[in-house]
Amino acid sequence: MNPERPPNGVLLEVHNISLAFGGVKAIEDVSFDIRDGEIRAIIGPNGAGKSSMLNVINGFYHPQQGSITYKGETRSQMKPHHAASRGIARTFQNIALFKGMSTLDNIMTGRNTLMKKNVIWQALYYGPARNEELKHREFAEHIIDFLEIQAIRKTPVGRLPYGMQKRVELGRALAAEPDLLLLDEPMAGMNVEEKEDMCRFVLDVNEEFATTIALIEHDMGVVMDISDRVVVLDYGKKIADGTPDEVRGNQGVIDAYLGVSHE
Amino acid sequence: MGGEVIFFLEIVISGVMAGVMYALVALGFVLIFKASGIFNFAQGVMCLFAALALYDFMAPGGWVDRWFGFTFPVWMAIVLTIGVMVVVAWLIERLVLQHLVKQEPIILFMATLGLAYVLEGVGDILFGSDVKPLDIGIPQGASDWALDNYGIYVEKLELVAAITGAVLVTILGIFFHRTRIGRALRAVADDHQAALSVGISLRTIWVIVWSVSGIVALVAGIMWGSKSGVQFSLSLIALKALPVLILGGFTSVPGAIVGGLIIGVGEKLAEVYLGPFVGGAIENWFAYMLALVFLLFRPQGLFGERIIERV
Numbered sequence: 292m293n294p295e296r297p298p299n300g301v302l303l304e305v306h307n308i309s310l311a312f313g314g315v316k317a318i319e320d321v322s323f324d325i326r327d328g329e330i331r332a333i334i335g336p337n338g339a340g341k342s343s344m345l346n347v348i349n350g351f352y353h354p355q356q357g358s359i360t361y362k363g364e365t366r367s368q369m370k371p372h373h374a375a376s377r378g379i380a381r382t383f384q385n386i387a388l389f390k391g392m393s394t395l396d397n398i399m400t401g402r403n404t405l406m407k408k409n410v411i412w413q414a415l416y417y418g419p420a421r422n423e424e425l426k427h428r429e430f431a432e433h434i435i436d437f438l439e440i441q442a443i444r445k446t447p448v449g450r451l452p453y454g455m456q457k458r459v460e461l462g463r464a465l466a467a468e469p470d471l472l473l474l475d476e477p478m479a480g481m482n483v484e485e486k487e488d489m490c491r492f493v494l495d496v497n498e499e500f501a502t503t504i505a506l507i508e509h510d511m512g513v514v515m516d517i518s519d520r521v522v523v524l525d526y527g528k529k530i531a532d533g534t535p536d537e538v539r540g541n542q543g544v545i546d547a548y549l550g551v552s553h554e
Numbered sequence: 555m556g557g558e559v560i561f562f563l564e565i566v567i568s569g570v571m572a573g574v575m576y577a578l579v580a581l582g583f584v585l586i587f588k589a590s591g592i593f594n595f596a597q598g599v600m601c602l603f604a605a606l607a608l609y610d611f612m613a614p615g616g617w618v619d620r621w622f623g624f625t626f627p628v629w630m631a632i633v634l635t636i637g638v639m640v641v642v643a644w645l646i647e648r649l650v651l652q653h654l655v656k657q658e659p660i661i662l663f664m665a666t667l668g669l670a671y672v673l674e675g676v677g678d679i680l681f682g683s684d685v686k687p688l689d690i691g692i693p694q695g696a697s698d699w700a701l702d703n704y705g706i707y708v709e710k711l712e713l714v715a716a717i718t719g720a721v722l723v724t725i726l727g728i729f730f731h732r733t734r735i736g737r738a739l740r741a742v743a744d745d746h747q748a749a750l751s752v753g754i755s756l757r758t759i760w761v762i763v764w765s766v767s768g769i770v771a772l773v774a775g776i777m778w779g780s781k782s783g784v785q786f787s788l789s790l791i792a793l794k795a796l797p798v799l800i801l802g803g804f805t806s807v808p809g810a811i812v813g814g815l816i817i818g819v820g821e822k823l824a825e826v827y828l829g830p831f832v833g834g835a836i837e838n839w840f841a842y843m844l845a846l847v848f849l850l851f852r853p854q855g856l857f858g859e860r861i862i863e864r865v
Binding site for chain 1: 734737738740741743744745747748749750751752753754755
């Protein structure tokens, strides 16, 4: 599927990333990798720097130190549009949809970086541009079917309930046919049924589209069930990295979550 | 037709024409507000600046004439002025907006206030502050066709303005709804972060909207300049656009048109039929009264997005 599959199986690697806002250190010297095709979870207590890490990966934040190697290309920082055009798509912790636009239009914006045809042809809706628009529309419909949101395709997303908005946001990210999908708390605030649906979608995306996924999630049951490997952050530092079983037994992780007495 | 009816029609038609002119100015505001949430106080000055630049390219005694000894034909002057407005848009993004990303709307508004004065000053220094008669060959005087066939008095210039306005709005509508850039524009208007995450470049979009606004300003500048000469007061028509925006909604292109027409026709009718009872000259403040009523009963305007607070 992906012509740029890295030979050693590592899709993305962050090396010694440090990020500070003024005096506040959000991330300190964190390194880990994401292998091609896996589901990689990033966990940790609130304020551990998980979302900051995703923001570094897709270029919203620029780290003061460290580097990012993506598809074998190393840079000191990413830029959002560069990340998007190189196949990194994401969702947000607090849903960031285009509220005035319909579900279909929201998903179509996800195709933005894949649309190439001349603006003037598009305006005339003629010739090659028309074919291109139809092709992209077809893909968007495919995603709508996949996420089972046919009933809301024309609804402005601002009117949808929370769980549905989360699903549309996932749809928009999928529309970009990403190689790496970043999900920031995709199941936060959902009821059990919605969580199960979302879990199923995440697993299906990983299997059917062979998309590599990095996700932040607080529900430990979900994390342990669906992820291949887990990296644990606490106060901006990496405290554990390994399979769910390894992480579960790690004393540092238990301390971070349950608290430990400091004398 | 009876004299009364013809008189009424003439008032309505002249109101419609004035309304199209207001709508042209309001349109520039709507474009920028839609795409960036900025209320661009400098829109009126952009009209003035565009008209000044256009005049300078084609008039004897302008910069081009003095330096190179020739002037450009009208069509070329228009193309060059469009180029100038694109450069202005690019400079605004580079020097101002880029440094104010993620700031409060009020800060951006204040920045455009400053921008208005800078642009006005630059225009003044470059082109001088005397009144310049702008003549790009739009026919003047009454339309004989309307007068002969229907006995109605219509200014040719106003007819041209109305047709130009309609064409411009159609083109913009298609641009916004059919093209990838149009969709990207609406996306940026809704949520900056999300727009970035799907690979839309904010800076490109901003340069595009400010350029398009500059071109709309040029069209408005040409029409108003042909009517009453290019002079400083041109920048004040921006004030007339405010009630239009309140009526139509700040984010709606059709709203700007309908709002402009209502204001244009409304103030002419009010002047003629209500004026005598309150001592006349209500054309000057009628638009603002209407806007005030709208603010009380329908603050989002006729076409604006409904203001819903979710708790």
